[in-house]
Amino acid sequence: MQKRLFLHAIALASLTATGAMAQDNTFKIGLILPMTGQQATTGRQIEAAARLYMAQNGDTVAGKKIQLIVKDDTSLPDATRRLAQELVVNDKVNVLAGFGITPSALATAPIATQSKTPMVVMAAATSSITQASPYIVRTSFTLPQASVALADWAPKNGIKKVVTLVSDYGPGIDAEKFFKERLTFNGGQVTESLRVPLRGPDFAPFLQKVRDAKPDALFVFVPSGAGAAVMKQFAERGLDKAGIKLIGTGDVTDDDQLNDMGDVAVGVVTSHHYSAAHPSAMNKKFVEAFGKANKGLRPNFMAVGGYDGMRVIYEALKTSKGQGGGDALLAAMKGQIFESPRGKMFIDAQTRDVVQDIYLRKVERKDGQLYNVEFDVIKDVKDPGKTK
Numbered sequence: 416m417q418k419r420l421f422l423h424a425i426a427l428a429s430l431t432a433t434g435a436m437a438q439d440n441t442f443k444i445g446l447i448l449p450m451t452g453q454q455a456t457t458g459r460q461i462e463a464a465a466r467l468y469m470a471q472n473g474d475t476v477a478g479k480k481i482q483l484i485v486k487d488d489t490s491l492p493d494a495t496r497r498l499a500q501e502l503v504v505n506d507k508v509n510v511l512a513g514f515g516i517t518p519s520a521l522a523t524a525p526i527a528t529q530s531k532t533p534m535v536v537m538a539a540a541t542s543s544i545t546q547a548s549p550y551i552v553r554t555s556f557t558l559p560q561a562s563v564a565l566a567d568w569a570p571k572n573g574i575k576k577v578v579t580l581v582s583d584y585g586p587g588i589d590a591e592k593f594f595k596e597r598l599t600f601n602g603g604q605v606t607e608s609l610r611v612p613l614r615g616p617d618f619a620p621f622l623q624k625v626r627d628a629k630p631d632a633l634f635v636f637v638p639s640g641a642g643a644a645v646m647k648q649f650a651e652r653g654l655d656k657a658g659i660k661l662i663g664t665g666d667v668t669d670d671d672q673l674n675d676m677g678d679v680a681v682g683v684v685t686s687h688h689y690s691a692a693h694p695s696a697m698n699k700k701f702v703e704a705f706g707k708a709n710k711g712l713r714p715n716f717m718a719v720g721g722y723d724g725m726r727v728i729y730e731a732l733k734t735s736k737g738q739g740g741g742d743a744l745l746a747a748m749k750g751q752i753f754e755s756p757r758g759k760m761f762i763d764a765q766t767r768d769v770v771q772d773i774y775l776r777k778v779e780r781k782d783g784q785l786y787n788v789e790f791d792v793i794k795d796v797k798d799p800g801k802t803k
């Protein structure tokens with residue numbers, strides 16, 4: 416018994432020693448993403464972008480070896496929380512990152528707070544997320560940010576009566592609310608607000624309702640990955656032929672799926688923070704390198720959130736010189752300002768949320784491919800959800 420206890424103590428001590436050594440020389444990023452299921456494209460895009468960033472910028476920063484630990488939460492928030500806990504307690508990660516949907520980010524927030532681990536939200540986009548923990552920093556966007564721009568554009572372009580159709584959870588409710596408020600302020604009208612379930616939605620009955628209501632336009636928010644299904648049903652129900660325009664945040668004309676959407680997508684106007692067609696030198700390089708590393712895959716707005724999230728982590732590690740733990744890292748994430756493939760972006764030190772340009776874009780066919788072509792820009796947009 417004595418001997419067993421003694422051996423056990425030695426084993427524990429050596430485990431701790433290796434743990435401490437690994438802690439000293441490695442910097443661990445726990446990347447939790449939906450790699451399977453309905454949001455799998457988000458996981459695929461963000462992981463690819465994170466790996467591209469590492470390939471381009473090396474895997475040693477401030478003398479530490481960067482280790483990326485990728486976990487699949489299948490976009491179930493209970494799984495996200497459990498994985499985050501394991502990553503913090505067992506793997507002793509320095510940063511938590513990823514978070515494909517809002518419920519996953521919200522489920523993890525208390526763990527970030529309790530363990531003082533910075534949590535970089537690369538995808539989820541409900542306004543309130545950054546308020547769920549002082550350790551959250553966001554590199555994606557917010558739905559109010561994207562929706563308000565479109566509600567300013569629409570009434571100036573003959574769109575006065577609108578029906579909204581959103582996924583029935585955080586980001587959809589944000590999009591519905593902020594689009595409606597701003598459109599009404601601008602003299603337009605939302606005549607009906609429809610909500611579809613997040614999981615396994617059937618858009619057909621809702622679209623039939625819209626066809627009967629005959630608004631000038633249908634405003635849509637669905638999360639990345641669901642846009643193609645909406646587009647297909649929109650055409651099948653003949654809404655385009657009935658003269659109803661489709662508008663929305665750029666999630667619906669997601670670059671991951673856009674090219675397969677066909678003619679029904681041509682002419683669709685959306686507002687968003689990233690288009691693969693953004694005409695900057697940096698973005699052209701990004702799109703090319705991303706495609707080269709991923710069998711021609713086109714990066715979407717999720718990829719850019721992942722790429723910029725890695726940038727924020729790398730720079731924070733450089734600034735804090737690998738010393739000082741979570742609080743020092745977090746402090747070095749706040750206030751970062753840099754050029755992203757999307758354009759200029761800024762992590763507001765006060766809100767820890769992203770301030771960025773929002774573009775109006777129209778789907779056009781260029782060299783046989785469909786793209787979201789930017790035609791107007793609203794500079795330096797803060798999340799309108801934060802001022803309420």
Ligand code: PHB
Pocket residue numbers: 515516517518538539540541585586637638639666
């Ligand atoms: C979210 O759940 O916050 C979310 C997911 C996908 C999107 C936008 C928002 O495209």
